[in-house]
Amino acid sequence: MKSGARTRFSVLLVAGIGLCAPSGAHALVITDSTLTISNILITSASGTVQFDPWTAEASATANNSLGQSDGQFDSTAINLGSTAQASATVTWATAQGTANASNLTAKGSSAVNLPGILNQADSTGRGSLFTSFTVTGGTPGNSVDVTFSMDLSGSQHGFADALGSFTNELTASLELDGSPLLFFDTILSGGPGFPDTTKGISQNLNAKQTLTFGTPYFVFIQADSESNGQNVVPAPGTLSLVLACLGALAGLGMRRRVANVS
Numbered sequence: 581m582k583s584g585a586r587t588r589f590s591v592l593l594v595a596g597i598g599l600c601a602p603s604g605a606h607a608l609v610i611t612d613s614t615l616t617i618s619n620i621l622i623t624s625a626s627g628t629v630q631f632d633p634w635t636a637e638a639s640a641t642a643n644n645s646l647g648q649s650d651g652q653f654d655s656t657a658i659n660l661g662s663t664a665q666a667s668a669t670v671t672w673a674t675a676q677g678t679a680n681a682s683n684l685t686a687k688g689s690s691a692v693n694l695p696g697i698l699n700q701a702d703s704t705g706r707g708s709l710f711t712s713f714t715v716t717g718g719t720p721g722n723s724v725d726v727t728f729s730m731d732l733s734g735s736q737h738g739f740a741d742a743l744g745s746f747t748n749e750l751t752a753s754l755e756l757d758g759s760p761l762l763f764f765d766t767i768l769s770g771g772p773g774f775p776d777t778t779k780g781i782s783q784n785l786n787a788k789q790t791l792t793f794g795t796p797y798f799v800f801i802q803a804d805s806e807s808n809g810q811n812v813v814p815a816p817g818t819l820s821l822v823l824a825c826l827g828a829l830a831g832l833g834m835r836r837r838v839a840n841v842s
Contacts, residue, residue, distance in 0.1 A: 607743035609809035612691035613768070615734035615750045615781065617803045620684040620709070625725040627717030627793060633658045636679035636686075637708040640668035644701040658682055664707070672701040673807070679707035688750075688805035695811075697743060702808040710800040720794030728754055728761055729786040730801065736766065736781070740774040746809040750781065755800045761787050772812075 622629055634657070641651040648670040656664045658681040666677045672694045679686040686707035694701050715724050736748050747769040754762035762785040768777065791797060 607695070607697050607811035608741045609692065609694040609739070609744035609746050609811060610776075611736075611738040611746040611748045611768075611807045611809055612689075612693075613734065613736040613748050613750050613805045613807060614687065614689040615732065615752060615803045615805050616685060616687040617707075617709075617730050617732060617752055617801060618683075618685045619729070619731040620754075620801060621727070621729045622713065622799065623727050623729075624715045624791075625727075627715050627724060629726070630714050630716050632712045634681040634684065634709055634711045636662065636664040636681040637710075638664040638666040638677035638679050638706065639708075640666040640675040640677045640703075640705045642668040642670045642673040642675050642701070642703040644670050644672050645699050646671060656681065666705075668703065668705075670701070672699065672809075673703040675703035675705035675805070675807075677705040677707045679709050679803075681709065684709060686801060686803040688803040690748075690805040690807040692746065692807045692809040694744070694809040697811050700808075700810040702806070704804070704806045706802060706804045708800065708802040710798070712796050712798050714796050715791060715793050718793035720792075722793050723790050724793055725788055726791045727786065727788050728756070728799075729784065730754060730762060732764055732781055732783045732785065734781040734805075736768040736779045737777070738768050738770050738774060739776040740770050740772060740809075742772050744774075744809065744811050745769075745771045746774070746807070748808075749804075749806045751802075751804040751806075752785070753800075753802050753804075754785070756789065757798050758800075761789060 637655045639653045643649045650668040652666040654664040662682040668675045675690040688705040690703040749767045752764040
């Protein structure tokens with residue numbers, strides 16, 4: 581290929597890429613969520629529920645495709661400061677977890693804000709509470725109905741442009757002796773071109789369980805927020821479109837050369 585032809589081909593290739601490539605050269609993914617558990621109530625139809633001191637725990641983790649990782653864990657009992665707090669931060673991702681053993685609240689938050697192409701980040705924030713309790717005031721071994729209740733509030737948000745995708749999940753749970761009694765789970769996920777979307781959360785969870793007087797029970801409560809985002813290379817269909825466009829431009833250049841020779 582002569583020098584002039586090579587130069588014209590190079591110019592054609594660069595121009596073709598500029599004209600045919602997707603406009604989202606720098607992809608963007610944004611997702612974040614938060615969940616708070618409050619107004620935790622454990623009441624019996626008769627007798628009295630006697631609680632041991634509550635313990636609060638909080639954890640947070642964040643990771644990304646740059647190899648960065650951060651994590652924190654905190655735990656405290658009601659008589660040792662009451663509030664547990666944890667946070668984690670890396671490039672593109674953050675998370676927080678909090679729990680208060682005095683006012684019985686737990687919260688998890690996570691967020692990912694991801695630019696560029698071929699990047700990934702994730703984060704998780706959790707707040708937890710646990711204790712043991714016994715129902716007194718009745719004949720040991722006799723049955724008693726106990727009601728468990730808690731309020732949930734929070735939100736989920738997500739957006740992905742033409743090269744992005746994300747998954748965002750919120751989970752709330754109350755376990756009695758290791759078995760789920762109250763449970764809530766919601767997922768917001770989107771692929772390329774997912775519109776900016778926000779979901780609000782306001783809900784009460786409650787259930788009744790038949791227990792026995794004088795028997796100790798263990799209860800564990802957790803608010804969990806998890807966010808994950810990634811940017812990918814153009815999809816095969818988009819890549820095919822770019823190649824077809826370049827082929828058309830190359831064909832046009834060839835026709836012009838033939839016409840000039842004629």
